[in-house]
Amino acid sequence: xxxxxxxxxxxxxxxxxxxxxxxxxxxxxxxxxxxxxxxxxxxxxxxxxxxxxxxxxxxxxxxxxxxxxxxxxxxxxxxxxxxxxxxxxxxxxxxxxxxxxxxxxxxxxxxxxxxxxxxxxxxxxxxxxxxxxxxxxxxxxxxxxxxxxxxxxxxxxxxxxxxxxxxxxxxxxxxxxxxxxxxxxxxxxxxxxxxxxxxxxxxxxxxxxxxxxxxxxxxxxxxxxxxxxxxxxxxxxxxxxxxxxxxxxxxxxxxxxxxxxxxxxxxxxxxxxxxxxxxxxxxxxxxxxxxxxxxxxxxxxxxxxxxxxxxxxxxxxxxxxxxxxxxxxxxxxxxxxxxxxxxxxxxxxxxxxxxxxxxxxxxxxxxxxxxxxxxxxxxxxxxxxxxxxxxxxxxxxxxxxxxxxxxxxxxxxxxxxxxxxxxxxxxxxxxxxxxxxxxxxxxxxxxxxxxxxxxxxxxxxxxxxxxxxxxxxxxxxxxxxxxxxxxxxxxxxxxxxxxxxxxxxxxxxxxxxxxxxxxxxxxxxxx
Amino acid sequence: xxxxxxxxxxxxxxxxxxxxxxxxxxxxxxxxxxxxxxxxxxxxxxxxxxxxxxxxxxxxxxxxxxxxxxxxxxxxxxxxxxxxxxxxxxxxxxxxxxxxxxxxxxxxxxxxxxxxxxxxxxxxxxxxxxxxxxxxxxxxxxxxxxxxxxxxxxxxxxxxxxxxxxxxxxxxxxxxxxxxxxxxxxxxxxxxxxxxxxxxxxxxxxxxxxxxxxxxxxxxxxxxxxxxxxxxxxxxxxxxxxxxxxxxxxxxxxxxxxxxxxxxxxxxxxxxxxxxxxxxxxxxxxxxxxxxxxxxxxx
Numbered sequence: 126x127x128x129x130x131x132x133x134x135x136x137x138x139x140x141x142x143x144x145x146x147x148x149x150x151x152x153x154x155x156x157x158x159x160x161x162x163x164x165x166x167x168x169x170x171x172x173x174x175x176x177x178x179x180x181x182x183x184x185x186x187x188x189x190x191x192x193x194x195x196x197x198x199x200x201x202x203x204x205x206x207x208x209x210x211x212x213x214x215x216x217x218x219x220x221x222x223x224x225x226x227x228x229x230x231x232x233x234x235x236x237x238x239x240x241x242x243x244x245x246x247x248x249x250x251x252x253x254x255x256x257x258x259x260x261x262x263x264x265x266x267x268x269x270x271x272x273x274x275x276x277x278x279x280x281x282x283x284x285x286x287x288x289x290x291x292x293x294x295x296x297x298x299x300x301x302x303x304x305x306x307x308x309x310x311x312x313x314x315x316x317x318x319x320x321x322x323x324x325x326x327x328x329x330x331x332x333x334x335x336x337x338x339x340x341x342x343x344x345x346x347x348x349x350x351x352x353x354x355x356x357x358x359x360x361x362x363x364x365x366x367x368x369x370x371x372x373x374x375x376x377x378x379x380x381x382x383x384x385x386x387x388x389x390x391x392x393x394x395x396x397x398x399x400x401x402x403x404x405x406x407x408x409x410x411x412x413x414x415x416x417x418x419x420x421x422x423x424x425x426x427x428x429x430x431x432x433x434x435x436x437x438x439x440x441x442x443x444x445x446x447x448x449x450x451x452x453x454x455x456x457x458x459x460x461x462x463x464x465x466x467x468x469x470x471x472x473x474x475x476x477x478x479x480x481x482x483x484x485x486x487x488x489x490x491x492x493x494x495x496x497x498x499x500x501x502x503x504x505x506x507x508x509x510x511x512x513x514x515x516x517x518x519x520x521x522x523x524x525x526x527x528x529x530x531x532x533x534x535x536x537x538x539x540x541x542x543x544x545x546x547x548x549x550x551x552x553x554x555x556x557x558x559x560x561x562x563x564x565x566x567x568x569x570x571x572x573x574x575x576x577x578x579x580x581x582x583x584x585x586x587x588x589x590x591x592x593x594x595x596x597x598x599x600x601x602x603x604x605x606x607x608x609x610x611x612x613x614x615x616x617x618x619x620x621x622x623x624x625x626x627x628x629x630x631x632x633x634x635x636x637x638x639x640x641x642x643x644x645x646x647x648x649x650x651x652x
Numbered sequence: 653x654x655x656x657x658x659x660x661x662x663x664x665x666x667x668x669x670x671x672x673x674x675x676x677x678x679x680x681x682x683x684x685x686x687x688x689x690x691x692x693x694x695x696x697x698x699x700x701x702x703x704x705x706x707x708x709x710x711x712x713x714x715x716x717x718x719x720x721x722x723x724x725x726x727x728x729x730x731x732x733x734x735x736x737x738x739x740x741x742x743x744x745x746x747x748x749x750x751x752x753x754x755x756x757x758x759x760x761x762x763x764x765x766x767x768x769x770x771x772x773x774x775x776x777x778x779x780x781x782x783x784x785x786x787x788x789x790x791x792x793x794x795x796x797x798x799x800x801x802x803x804x805x806x807x808x809x810x811x812x813x814x815x816x817x818x819x820x821x822x823x824x825x826x827x828x829x830x831x832x833x834x835x836x837x838x839x840x841x842x843x844x845x846x847x848x849x850x851x852x853x854x855x856x857x858x859x860x861x862x863x864x865x866x867x868x869x870x871x872x873x874x875x876x877x878x879x880x881x882x883x884x885x886x887x888x889x890x891x892x893x894x895x896x897x898x899x900x901x902x903x904x905x906x907x908x909x910x911x912x913x914x915x916x917x918x919x920x921x922x923x924x925x926x927x928x929x930x931x932x933x934x935x936x937x938x939x940x941x942x943x944x945x946x947x948x949x950x951x
């Protein structure tokens with residue numbers, strides 16, 4: 126057993142490094158599940174309304190492709206299981222992937238594993254300890270999900286089945302990640318492999334769920350959903366997931382035995398020996414560094430937009446007519462469908478702001494990684510360097526939010542057989558851009574003035590989120606609501622377009638960005 | 653080329669540079685020495701306009717490094733002490749990026765440097781070892797046609813063969829009449845390459861001048877055999893660590909007292925004599941020796 130020597134020490138060490146992250150993942154699960162359950166309870170107070178809602182979603186193939194087959198949407202538990210069966214599986218898979226990646230390939234890539242392995246530590250110890258930690262993390266998450274559903278008074282069998290199904294999907298993807306980190310020599314490459322498997326799993330079950338269900342059996346996410354929580358629970362898919370996990374773990378250990386520390390199965394491709402001219406200009410280089418994020422966020426928001434567009438036609442029956450619906454979705458005089466689209470676009474723009482802030486804070490990441498010094502020691506002026514990244518953030522916002530509008534428009538055109546509203550829906554999304562720019566401005570200003578506190582920009586985004594979604598329900602005073610730029614956007618397509626707030630917000634954003642750039646010119650690098 | 657006087661830089665309460673002086677004249681290779689944390693990299697960052705001086709006069713290539721940073725940077729190349737590169741770019745891309753942002757690079761010169769340092773430019777930066785990352789920065793800097801090279805411990809991580817290549821390159825740079833500021837820990841490298849040195853400590857300049865001048869204020873090691881026993885040498889001014897065995901003596905003498913010591917020795921009848929000039933090591937130890945003493949006392 127010398128290959129496992131030191132596993133207990135590594136287990137303690139890894140658990141310590143994860144002591145904040147795992148509770149955070151579990152909290153995310155609990156908040157997602159609890160808020161959906163609370164919403165489901167509030168939206169459909171009577172069984173008749175719930176039945177009508179269940180019938181509507183069961184007849185909407187777009188929604189089924191997006192979230193999964195409808196087994197028992199007629200109950201609160203069944204509704205939660207339906208809404209989170211697939212997407213919750215994705216969250217669990219990502220949690221597993223990040224835990225595995227951080228403690229295996231990332232350690233090897235940084236050279237830290239060399240230091241650790243040179244002491245009395247078996248070849249398999251780190252991987253075995255990581256496996257135990259990720260298994261416990263999934264177990265805790267599953268238990269927390271089951272307890273949350275029990276807290277809403279849902280049946281024990283269904284609650285446990287839901288927790289077990291998501292934890293099972295998480296475990297399978299822990300196995301996938303353990304194999305991927307043997308295959309790829311870089312952490313990002315391993316994440317790419319897991320992401321590809323996850324994307325395929327999601328797409329296969331979407332196709333299967335809409336069709337005859339056969340393809341869903343090729344997808345680990347489909348296996349989780351096949352447990353049918355709150356309907357006629359089935360337990361054997363859990364055994365299938367545990368079996369596949371065991372096979373993947375065995376394969377990972379077999380690969381681990383046959384490879385060198387730091388090496389992968391895929392030998393990295395050589396890069397170009399020369400840089401293309403476009404890459405060596407400040408804007409081109411900023412784009413080169415940020416293109417991965419831009420493509421990822423753009424694709425994510427495009428598909429998000431598709432799902433909104435597909436749901437939009439049925440907004441009337443899905444939303445029912447409770448007081449909360451009125452508070453959230455009837456903020457303007459427009460039709461319920463248009464209000465639904467407007468509020469959904471607003472939420473997508475808030476999510477897309479994540480890209481914008483990440484793009485601006487990339488400057489700070491470059492600075493702290495030591496990448497900035499050699500660049501500024503060339504004839505590159507600080508404002509030009511920063512302007513490249515700010516331009517990518519600002520123009521990227523247009524692209525990412527526009528992609529969401531395009532997704533909504535295309536889905537709406539398919540659902541209604543009429544592409545006439547596509548320009549309006551893309552325009553509705555783009556009307557939200559100036560509000561996102563204000564947060565870009567805040568992030569740039571922080572980067573220039575208070576570089577060490579630049580991450581406070583994420584706090585500003587969290588504040589906007591809370592005000593947008595809890596503000597109307599909690600009757601927050603107007604002056605507090607006014608602090609968020611998203612309070613001031615015209616909620617197209619439900620409301621009329623008004624240019625004044627858009628121009629004002631653009632001006633504020635430009636002023637904040639200018640302030641940040643001037644401050645950046647005057648401060649130390651690195652600060 | 654570079655003139656710094658009374659340079660002060662503080663980070664919060666910490667006074668990183670405390671009235672530091674540094675002068676580099678055109679065409680020289682200037683050694684910049686000091687222990688870890690003495691302020692070498694901070695000084696270089698001020699010279700590059702990355703950090704803003706709190707007080708003092710700083711001139712670089714006739715301009716103000718803070719205000720004229722971009723114009724001045726066209727005329728210099730920099731190798732950082734710790735080379736961090738974009739992990740998903742190749743070495744060749746990083747070299748081209750740094751070179752073109754400065755205003756261009758001759759492809760022939762780049763190819764020559766890649767060959768001399770035996771660097772494969774198609775590898776991704778994340779796969780390079782520390783020495784290879786250092787080579788990327790060195791190739792980008794040495795291939796550039798600039799007046800001034802600012803090198804912050806440029807050979808850390810290089811193998812002895814590449815260290816030799818580096819020294820040849822610097823020798824060529826000197827012959828071309830270009831200027832080099834070389835911060836280094838490797839005293840043999842500084843002795844081999846530098847015309848003049850500045851030694852700093854705790855943010856202050858403690859010694860500056862040509863190697864010859866600095867040797868003048870240090871000691872020379874003498875080993876001598878004489879006809880008459882050399883018993884009374886200890887009474888001479890500037891003689892330290894005298895050991896006498898029969899007709900043989902070994903001692904160090906302050907270089908400015910060397911003449912008196914040799915006069916006395918010649919009255920004794922010299923049979924054989926070897927003398928060793930002071931090394932930079934000794935210079936260094938003399939300035940930082942009290943730190944060593946303190947460390948010994950603490951034990």
